[in-house]
Amino acid sequence: xxxxxxxxxxxxxxxxxxxxxxxxxxxxxxxxxxxxxxxxxxxxxxxxxxxxxxxxxxxxxxxxxxxxxxxxxxxxxxxxxxxxxxxxxxxxxxxxxxxxxxxxxxxxxxxxxxxxxxxxxxxxxxxxxxxxxxxxxxxxxxxxxxxxxxxxxxxxxxxxxxxxxxxxxxxxxxxxxxxxxxxxxxxxxxxxxxxxxxxxxxxxxxxxxxxxxxxxxxxxxxxxxxxxxxxxxxxxxxxxxxxxxxxxxxxxx
Numbered sequence: 001x002x003x004x005x006x007x008x009x010x011x012x013x014x015x016x017x018x019x020x021x022x023x024x025x026x027x028x029x030x031x032x033x034x035x036x037x038x039x040x041x042x043x044x045x046x047x048x049x050x051x052x053x054x055x056x057x058x059x060x061x062x063x064x065x066x067x068x069x070x071x072x073x074x075x076x077x078x079x080x081x082x083x084x085x086x087x088x089x090x091x092x093x094x095x096x097x098x099x100x101x102x103x104x105x106x107x108x109x110x111x112x113x114x115x116x117x118x119x120x121x122x123x124x125x126x127x128x129x130x131x132x133x134x135x136x137x138x139x140x141x142x143x144x145x146x147x148x149x150x151x152x153x154x155x156x157x158x159x160x161x162x163x164x165x166x167x168x169x170x171x172x173x174x175x176x177x178x179x180x181x182x183x184x185x186x187x188x189x190x191x192x193x194x195x196x197x198x199x200x201x202x203x204x205x206x207x208x209x210x211x212x213x214x215x216x217x218x219x220x221x222x223x224x225x226x227x228x229x230x231x232x233x234x235x236x237x238x239x240x241x242x243x244x245x246x247x248x249x250x251x252x253x
């Protein structure tokens with residue numbers, strides 16, 4: 001059995017970095033090192049006072065130390081890592097781009113006052129759950145040891161639990177919308193014969209290369225920077241099948 005230190009070192013870079021950043025944000029709040037209002041998303045302050053950091057910092061706040069916070073960290077450690085070790089294996093830049101695209105989508109949706117949430121981190125976490133559920137639809141999930149269901153239904157089950165416990169549903173729904181937009185543009189539309197429109201930008205590849213973590217087997221200059229090459233007369237890669245191996249992605253939530 002591995003030690004906590006060995007487990008931490010074994011985690012893939014993006015999920016580990018995001019999880020640690022969220023943990024440190026909560027720890028700093030616990031130590032009263034900052035006021036959450038100073039990192040919350042507020043377009044009025046972004047535009048009028050040029051507090052542009054709010055466009056980024058709000059994504060790292062998953063709440064104070066609590067059960068919901070711990071639950072979200074577990075989701076990152078389980079389903080974020082599952083994506084990074086599965087369909088995004090050796091595709092660190094593509095995984096970073098998925099998260100960046102999701103964040104941008106959420107920021108765009110937040111322009112609508114009713115959809116604005118001061119902290120979009122929980123929505124990013126739910127986006128991860130949604131994309132995972134589409135990549136591993138047949139994985140068996142056991143929720144609290146009470147209900148067993150396929151991975152495809154996991155986001156809806158978590159949405160139902162939040163409804164039962166009286167937690168806000170808006171972050172979950174926004175995350176599902178962002179996840180579906182990403183999945184539609186990168187999977188469903190190309191599989192239907194449409195053009196692939198969400199190629200990972202070169203600046204993301206350069207950022208990951210500068211970071212020096214992870215690997216990217218399809219760096220620009222080689223093959224296309226995406227999972228699916230939609231070229232007439234060519235088959236899609238076999239890894240794009242929805243029949244991912246679910247042996248290592250089944251378990252208890």
